[in-house]
Amino acid sequence: MRQSQLFGRTVRETPADAEIPSHQLLIRAGLIRQLSSGLYTLLPLAQRSARKIEAVIREEMDRIGGQEINMPLVQPADLWRESGRYQQMAGKELLAFADHNGREHVLAMTHEEAVTSHARGEINSYRQLPLMVYQLKLKFRDELRPRAGLIRVREFTMKDAYSFHTSEEDLDAFYMRTYDAYARIFARCGVPATVVESDPGMIGGTAAHEFMHVTPSGEDRLILCPTGDYTANAEVAAFDKGRLDFGPTAEREEVATPDCETIDEVADFLGVPTAQTIKAVLYVADGEFVFAAIRGDLDVNEVKLANALGAVELRPATEEEIRAAGAEPGYASPIGLDDDVKVVADDSVEALANGVAGANRPGYHLRNVNYGRDFTATVVDIALAQDGHTCAVCGAALEAANGIEVGNIFKLGTKYSESMGATYLDATGRQQSLIMGCYGIGVGRLLAAAVEASHDDDGISFPVAIAPYEVHLVPVGKGAEVVEAADALYEQWSSEGYEVLYDDRKESPGVKFKDSDLIGLPLRVTLSQRTLGDDAYEVKCRWKADREIVPKDGFSPRTYLDEAWAHMIDIPAPVSPD
Ligand SMILES: [Zn+2]
Known part of the structure; x- marks a missing residue:
């Protein structure tokens, strides 16, 4: 290629809105141009690189038996109603519109619905299974806040793969093969990637892992054990909360705590550690008031809480909503709430003896509050793991890091096959729901991660495998x-x-x-x-x-x-x- 003819010029100045190296360098080196917010054109150098990445992905997907297909980006809204995701996401990340006949459509952000609808037609016997199909296809996700160049965009090419199985064991085995294929893909593209446990989120299913390129530029928060025995997205990370001994159960009493509104002020005033207090965090989940209780030294992880509630939308409650539920803002207590109020307690609260909680009365707290005797709740882990917390596997201090998610794998189970009626006949002639997995890699984001992984002050240093x-x-x-x-x-x-x-x-x-x-x-x-x-x-x-x-x-x-x-x-x- 003669550079005099190359479509895409280098730029001296760093673009004002570009904060991370890949965003700056991809623009400065003449690889990408923004057409509109979150919408990027890959110029020839980036397109050549992207095609090499796609070739690597194809080879590794074919190696584990993948069959390449090509499904439409534009899909009927009814398909997404069948799975229930239209109701959940239309008008948010899912862009919905009517065609000129007035028929409702969406721009697909993933293809679970489409592939499940095809599976209904193409798969009828256990003899056809297992199988996996994949595609390299545009997606559209109506991100509220696109950012960081190719990292968080609205339109992007993604490799999405879908596997179908007769048993959980077979899905587990194939999941591990994909896991290994992914490790090769990222290494072949020059991107070191760490595997972390993750939140299945809007995709749903029973288990999920993300492949993260660990870098300060990443927007995902990770929790890693330095010994390497535990890695997770902070959204789902677990840790050892310890069991603190505050003596035998004592009688509950109300105490005046004038001008103490924060956990630190109350703990200070009463001379107890914050870990002996019970913090109330009040939310509205899908329209319903929720009282979340957690040990005072910990914070609520809203992803865990939303998952525990099966909620799509979670937001802090207003003072009005708190009062309407029978609680006092700043002094809210799980004791004495209206009967129908949903109370979720972190397991740290269940394990806490003689805690200090609000009294639901301005200026007062309760001492010696004990779970079980004084109140009950739905008990789950809703705590946010943070830097310095204890690894539940080995006891070492966990570390927080940032990462770019370059790929993900999900065990979907029967989430889509059941809601959409995708079945097969087993060896005894009985109808069974297909057991599914799905596996994604964003091509542009992988290119950006490769630049994050390999650059210096002067510019990009392309790994030869994906160099334009x-x-x-x-x-x-x-x-x-x-x-x-x-x-x-x-x-x-x-x-x-x-x-x-x-x-x-x-x-x-x-x-x-x-x-x-x-x-x-x-x-x-x-x-x-x-x-x-x-x-x-x-x-x-x-x-x-x-x-x-x-x-x-x-x-x-x-x-x-x-x-x-x-x-x-x-x-x-x-x-x-x-
Ligand atoms: Zn550990």
Whole structure:
């Protein structure tokens, strides 16, 4: 490719709204352009890189027996009503609209409904199972706050795969094969990825894992044990809350706590640790008032709480709503609420003896509150794991980190097959619901993660496996012989099958080198009057600091590209065939 003709110019200034390196560099290097909020065009360099990523994904999906299909982006709303997700999400992340016949449609954000509807028609016997289909397909998600370049967008290409099974055991086995295939995909794209337990969220199902690229630029919060025995998304992370001994159960008493409205003030005033207090956090979940109680030194994890309630929408309750439920804002107590108020207690409260809780009366608290004797609730884990909490597996101090989610895998079970009636006949001729898994990878986000994983102050440093081109051929100086030599090399290397970006622009050496570092192809070969006079080229590998002068005779880009491949992160062994 002659760079003079390349669609997509480099940009010197960092875009004002770009906060993370991949967003800044993808724009500055001329790889992406924003068309509108959350809507990006991949320019030729990014598109070439994306196609390489897609090729890697295809190979690994095919290796585990995937069959590629292609389902429509535009889908009838009725299909999404069958699964129940239209009611849940239309007008939010799910963009719904009517066609000119007035028929309601949606732009698919995932394809569980479509693939399940096809499974109804194509699968009827256990003999056809297991099987997996996948596609590389546009999705649309009407994000409220698109951000971070290709990380959180509204329209994106995703590899989504769906597997069908006759038993949970078979799904488990295939889930692990996908897990291994994913590890290879991310390594082959040069992106170190950590697997974490995650929240099935709006996809639903029984278990889910995310593949995270750990980086401060990530917007997902992770909880990791430094020993490596526990990793989870903070949304679902568990930890050891300990069991604190505050003596034998004592009689409950009301005490005046003037001007104490926060947990710290109350604990201070009464001379008890915050871990001996019971904090009330009040919500409205899908229109219903909810009283959440948690040990005073912990915070409520709203994802866990929403999951425990089966709620779609959770928001803090207003003072009016709190009073209407019979509670006193600032002094709310699980004791003495209206009978129909839903109370959810973290298991830390169940384990707490002689706690301090609000008295539902301004200026007063209750001492020696004990779960079971004084109040009851739905007891679940609703606590937010944080940096420094104790690992439930080994007792080490957990650490918080940030990550970019590059892929996810879900055990759907029968969530969609039951609601949509997708069944097969088992060996005894009985009708059974299909057991399903689904598996996603965002292509653009993976490209962004690769840039996050591999860049420096000067620009991107592409892993060779997904670099838009392998070689940057950069003649400098004005001499006709330099241009002739560069033209000849461009022809020769292109005909030998190398992917060459040829900087044939009339720019200064400084500009060309800056752009070359910014775009970050693995190998740069510079021609100048001086080096040609010495029968040599100047060679620079993007990941190394030094340039080398190399004799022209016997020079081959292959030597350096082999080195670039060796520089990739370790790739796990392929998954063995079934
Ligand atoms: Zn641990």
